[in-house]
Amino acid sequence: MTETPAQFRFSMSENSAKRDPFRWTILGLICVSHVIAAAAQYGINTLAPFYKDDLGLSRAQVGLFFSAFYLAMTGASFGTGWLADRFGVRKTTMLGHLTLAIFITAAALSGSFESAAVSFFLAGFGYSFLNPASTIGVMTWFHRDERATAMGIKQTGVPGGGVLAAVLAPSLVLVIGWRGSLAALGIINFAFGFVFALLWREPASPLSDTAVEKSGDDAARPLDIWALLPISCATGIYLIGQIVLITYVPLYLKDVMGYSSHWASQALALTQAGAMVGRVGWGVASDRVFGGRRKIVLIVIGLLSVLLIAALSLMDRHSSYFLLLPILFLSGVSLVGYQGVSYALIGEISGKARTGAGLGMMITVNAAATTLGTPIFGYIVDRTGSYPLAWQILAGAITVGIIGVAFLLKEPPRAANRTV
Secondary structure: OOEEEEEEEEOOOOHOOOOHHHHHHHHHHHHHHHHHHHHHHHHHHHHHHHHHHOOOOOOHHHHHHHHHHHHHHHHHHHHHHHHHHHOOHHHHHHHHHHHHHHHHHHHHHOOHEEEEEEEEHHHHHHHHOOHHHHHHHHHHHHOHHHHHHHHHHHOOOOHHHHHHHHHHHHHHHHHHHHHHHHHHHHHHHHHHHHHHHHHOOOOOOOOOOOOOOOOOOOHOOOOOHHHHHHHHHHHHHHHHHHHHHHHHHHHHHHHHOOOOHHHHHHHHHHHHHHHHHHHHHHHHHHHHHHHOOOOHHHHHHHHHHHHHHHHHHOOOOOHHHHHHHHHHHHHHHOOOHHHHHEEEEEEEEHOHHHHHHHHHHHHHHHHHHHHHHHHHHHHHHHHHOHHHHHHHEEEEEEEEEEHHHHHHHHOOHHHHOOOO
């Protein structure tokens, strides 16, 4: 079936809409796509305790691997978002999985820091296709009153992939080594790219409450960069906290808490499980409890994140295991669980015809922030020998992000959202 490009305008009449139940099957397919891709992405940090010593890397170099992944997204996300708007979900998702697969496998075969960093960079380019494409898919199939919930469910695939990587990858290391484990994650992505292309379909017709106008006002309207900039910058700081958490928690648990490499990597699954709860829960809260408002939810998430990161900075080798576990889980709920809400807000600010480009801009800004912030955290630990200091600086940075959301972000009026 030929895909419908994402340049269209929707006029809502939700009360009379007859909704296609197949949208939940499509959402499931999108979630699996995220699980498969994110498992390869999070294999980078989950396997860090294994390859760090094997390749003779510093903590800052480990952080640079994930930064290399995001650096590719910095340069590519706006362009890949535009491509997703133009060519549709099927083609861009398939291309993303295949590219990610090839270069994750190449990283597994690398013998040096330099070659691995280049491979992870190119894998990040492949991943940059997936978020814009999947977000367009949700915007195409779901009405506004379900959108943050659907986005949250979609985004559970990312921590779901983290759980898969945290459970599967260290276990595979025991059998085929860290190189074989990382390569297996790439091979799975390669196969799934073709599976997705086979199973995906567009709605049989536009949503019953929509009117498609390729040349309409929304399609012709330029992207409002200034409206997107505050949410892009603020979530960029949030994302620094997220990537630092999932990159350095395994090393923190090994170096400070005295965990083995295997159990330090396995413990990350708890954070990812919390993220799955958060991405659905915050979306439901935004849609149902807060009446479609996104800004207040992002502020609450930020405040909770600051408290949890500050608590993590107080942990040491003698801290209770039963105190550490809830902190890791709730950190996942908050700091790794916010993105469904932010993605829904980006779609509403951009308009459906510009969702891919709008999300691409946000990811570009986010990736630029993460490219700088993640290795800086590792550098602070390397220079000072203090994880607590680095965690506290991170908590301060997230506070700056909260202030940005509170005072600079202008959320679209809810009445206006009904027309986009």
